[in-house]
Amino acid sequence: MSYRQKHLLAIEGLHPPEIGHMLDLAESYVLLNRSGKTQRDLLRGRTLINLFFEDSTRTRTSFELAGKRLGADVINMSVSTSSVNKGETLLDTAATLNAMHCDLLVVRHDQSGAPNLLAQKVDAAVINAGDGTHEHPTQALLDALTIRRRKGRLEGLTVAICGDVLHSRVARSNIHLLTTMGSRVRVVGPPTLMPAEAERLGVEVFHEMEHGLAGADIVMMLRLQRERMQSGLVPSAREYFRFFGLDTAKLAAARPDALVMHPGPMNRGVEIDSAVADDPQRSVIREQVEMGVAVRMAVLDTLSRGHGRNEL
Amino acid sequence: MPERRPLTDTIFTSVRLLDPASSLDQQGDLLVRDGLITDFGSGLGRPDGATVVAEADAILCPGLVDMRAALGEPGYEYRETIASAAEAAAAGGITTLAALPDTLPAIDDPALVYLLRTRGEETGSLTILPYGAVTSGCRGEELAEFGLLAEAGAIAFTDGSRAIGSTRLMRLALSYARGFGMRIVQHPEDPSLAADGAATEGELATRLGLPGIPAAAEAIFVARDIRLAELTGGAVHFSHVSTAAALRLIRQAKADGLAVTCDTAPPYFDLNETAIGDFRTYAKLSPPLRKEADRLAVVAALADGAIDVIASDHQPRDADDKRQPFAQATPGGAGLATLLGVTLAQVHKGALSMAQAIDLLTARPATLLRTDAGRLAKGRSADLCLFHPDRIWQVEAGRLPGKAQNTPFDGRALEGVVLGTWKAGRRVFG
Numbered sequence: 040m041s042y043r044q045k046h047l048l049a050i051e052g053l054h055p056p057e058i059g060h061m062l063d064l065a066e067s068y069v070l071l072n073r074s075g076k077t078q079r080d081l082l083r084g085r086t087l088i089n090l091f092f093e094d095s096t097r098t099r100t101s102f103e104l105a106g107k108r109l110g111a112d113v114i115n116m117s118v119s120t121s122s123v124n125k126g127e128t129l130l131d132t133a134a135t136l137n138a139m140h141c142d143l144l145v146v147r148h149d150q151s152g153a154p155n156l157l158a159q160k161v162d163a164a165v166i167n168a169g170d171g172t173h174e175h176p177t178q179a180l181l182d183a184l185t186i187r188r189r190k191g192r193l194e195g196l197t198v199a200i201c202g203d204v205l206h207s208r209v210a211r212s213n214i215h216l217l218t219t220m221g222s223r224v225r226v227v228g229p230p231t232l233m234p235a236e237a238e239r240l241g242v243e244v245f246h247e248m249e250h251g252l253a254g255a256d257i258v259m260m261l262r263l264q265r266e267r268m269q270s271g272l273v274p275s276a277r278e279y280f281r282f283f284g285l286d287t288a289k290l291a292a293a294r295p296d297a298l299v300m301h302p303g304p305m306n307r308g309v310e311i312d313s314a315v316a317d318d319p320q321r322s323v324i325r326e327q328v329e330m331g332v333a334v335r336m337a338v339l340d341t342l343s344r345g346h347g348r349n350e351l
Numbered sequence: 352m353p354e355r356r357p358l359t360d361t362i363f364t365s366v367r368l369l370d371p372a373s374s375l376d377q378q379g380d381l382l383v384r385d386g387l388i389t390d391f392g393s394g395l396g397r398p399d400g401a402t403v404v405a406e407a408d409a410i411l412c413p414g415l416v417d418m419r420a421a422l423g424e425p426g427y428e429y430r431e432t433i434a435s436a437a438e439a440a441a442a443g444g445i446t447t448l449a450a451l452p453d454t455l456p457a458i459d460d461p462a463l464v465y466l467l468r469t470r471g472e473e474t475g476s477l478t479i480l481p482y483g484a485v486t487s488g489c490r491g492e493e494l495a496e497f498g499l500l501a502e503a504g505a506i507a508f509t510d511g512s513r514a515i516g517s518t519r520l521m522r523l524a525l526s527y528a529r530g531f532g533m534r535i536v537q538h539p540e541d542p543s544l545a546a547d548g549a550a551t552e553g554e555l556a557t558r559l560g561l562p563g564i565p566a567a568a569e570a571i572f573v574a575r576d577i578r579l580a581e582l583t584g585g586a587v588h589f590s591h592v593s594t595a596a597a598l599r600l601i602r603q604a605k606a607d608g609l610a611v612t613c614d615t616a617p618p619y620f621d622l623n624e625t626a627i628g629d630f631r632t633y634a635k636l637s638p639p640l641r642k643e644a645d646r647l648a649v650v651a652a653l654a655d656g657a658i659d660v661i662a663s664d665h666q667p668r669d670a671d672d673k674r675q676p677f678a679q680a681t682p683g684g685a686g687l688a689t690l691l692g693v694t695l696a697q698v699h700k701g702a703l704s705m706a707q708a709i710d711l712l713t714a715r716p717a718t719l720l721r722t723d724a725g726r727l728a729k730g731r732s733a734d735l736c737l738f739h740p741d742r743i744w745q746v747e748a749g750r751l752p753g754k755a756q757n758t759p760f761d762g763r764a765l766e767g768v769v770l771g772t773w774k775a776g777r778r779v780f781g
Contacts, residue, residue, distance in 0.1 A: 246530035
């Protein structure tokens with residue numbers, strides 16, 4: 040088996056065979072899910088804990104479903120981050136989890152690197168479900184699976200990631216995964232929403248949609264949070280939509296067979312208009328959600344084997 | 352508003368044709384037909400139907416392009432209106448003007464940009480190029496909609512007389528503007544050092560008992576914003592630069608290849624702080640008039656190219672604004688009618704050549720504003736200024752064209768009289 044790491048904390052640093060393994064295994068779970076069958080013996084007796092320090096119904100439900108379809112005992116823990124000393128709480132939590140003999144720990148936290156800290160302290164295999172503005176590995180994997188199934192490959196495709204790249208862990212994980220697998224990645228957005236030295240990640244930076252989308256195979260839209268306007272990075276929603284919102288006119292710059300993706304949830308009329316989001320020919324946004332469960336099953340499967348308690 | 356004269360074809364004969372944009376400087380003729388420059392050079396003769404304009408020893412140059420002027424509209428019509436400003440501009444040989452956005456309401460919405468452009472067209476004598484506000488209401492808090500303003504025709508962004516004080520906000524402004532290929536124009540003065548100040552800090556202010564603004568307040572912000580321009584890759588333009596220290600920094604920034612430009616206004620190369628005299632509020636300006644050493648530095652910077660443009664920095668004020676104790680008077684000087692004359696004084700003194708002076712008032716501002724005004728070219732709209740470089744006139748507050756009478760040059764004798772101004776071939780002055 041190609042994937043030999045104990046945890047899945049980041050895409051950065053993974054090699055193509057490791058990514059390929061995850062995608063191939065996820066592919067088999069797509070078929071399994073569609074057939075209505077389950078594989079409840081794989082993780083029977085294992086404990087999966089969803090440790091979410093940040094709200095997320097969508098991702099948490101996806102992991103819960105993945106765990107249950109594989110037969111694990113799934114516990115959801117929502118932890119308040121209102122305590123003054125967050126670092127201490129994290130380590131306290133780690134001690135608690137060890138005492139509960141948790142096998143698989145899915146963590147979402149608003150601080151970059153929090154899962155890394157936990158991974159040092161717990162015995163479980165840790166899966167990063169999104170940490171601050173750092174990474175969201177399973178999102179990138181499900182995005183890649185969606186692309187690969189539709190386009191037959193990742194290599195050589197031009198992918199335009201558009202929006203608030205500065206604050207996006209989804210963007211970073213996708214950048215790492217797609218560049219590793221040989222795609223040409225562009226980031227498109229206003230300079231105030233672009234991270235410093237972004238081009239050093241191996242991407243081309245654009246500040247105009249027309250140029251950024253020209254000839255793209257995939258257009259990946261990121262959510263613009265309301266906080267960005269409040270903190271003055273973008274003057275207004277109407278200005279943002281006029282210049283950076285994906286509508287039919289801007290999409291016309293991409294290839295005619297280009298696909299539209301979005302990690303969700305969408306702000307309709309801000310970063311994407313409904314005509315594009317709901318276009319059955321172009322939008323694969325719903326498929327992404329389906330791929331998400333399969334990818335998470337593949338991740339749980341892979342990490343559980345590294346644990347040494349499974350007979351195979 | 353004076354009635355418009357009929358549009359006629361015009362032939363200018365035996366004038367000194369001066370167009371720094373094309374390095375043209377020769378005796379000759381220039382023909383205008385249907386509002387356009389159709390031909391210029393030697394021996395065009397006297398074509399049929401063309402009005403003849405022959406003035407001995409006169410210079411014909413492109414209509415002046417004033418890169419910084421406050422119109423009273425909207426909101427301050429008691430000081431100046433677009434109509435009265437257009438009248439003063441025409442008398443000053445100005446045919447294109449960039450209007451500051453710190454009006455009431457501020458020009459922070461595309462609809463207001465369209466409004467100003469249209470009102471300019473309606474004057475028939477002046478093209479108004481609107482600045483967009485950097486922040487909503489020019490309050491210095493939230494970025495304005497740069498993209499929409501640019502689309503509506505804003506030529507750059509500034510908060511007018513107000514400095515963009517927050518470093519974080521200036522950074523965001525430079526960064527965001529860069530995405531639209533636009534420039535930020537800054538009033539370079541640290542507001543926390545300038546607050547409540549009335550004159551340049553120093554001996555004169557001490558003797559007069561006036562609260563001082565240290566000259567360093569300018570260089571501090573110039574230094575800061577140069578670093579921010581470097582950090583963001585954005586373009587910054589410094590308005591009415593008045594100190595040697597700031598000019599040193601700007602020269603170095605240019606040498607380093609940064610997108611840094613600047614302008615100055617006639618008071619800063621013609622007057623020093625002594626013009627305040629006996630608490631003369633017409634000489635109360637923002638930034639304040641400086642010591643003589645700084646004035647000399649500004650003159651030198653005009654000559655060596657460190658300063659890109661001369662702009663009038665026209666700030667209309669009425670009696671209520673100015674007839675106050677000095678520290679309470681509103682700063683600002685009228686500048687449209689005196690822009691050319693005060694600039695020509697530097698030519699007469701030998702600090703600048705005539706071509707340099709006119710360049711600083713036509714081609715250079717036109718280039719920064721990205722307009723095709725400010726030059727003489729066949730097929731282009733005939734925006735022209737005809738002036739006599741040696742005739743003398745007396746600047747008299749109360750008798751200036753337009754509404755605003757608050758001139759810091761009150762009582763001055765200037766060499767350089769505008770004989771006529773043409774806009775799109777129509778004579779609008781003289």
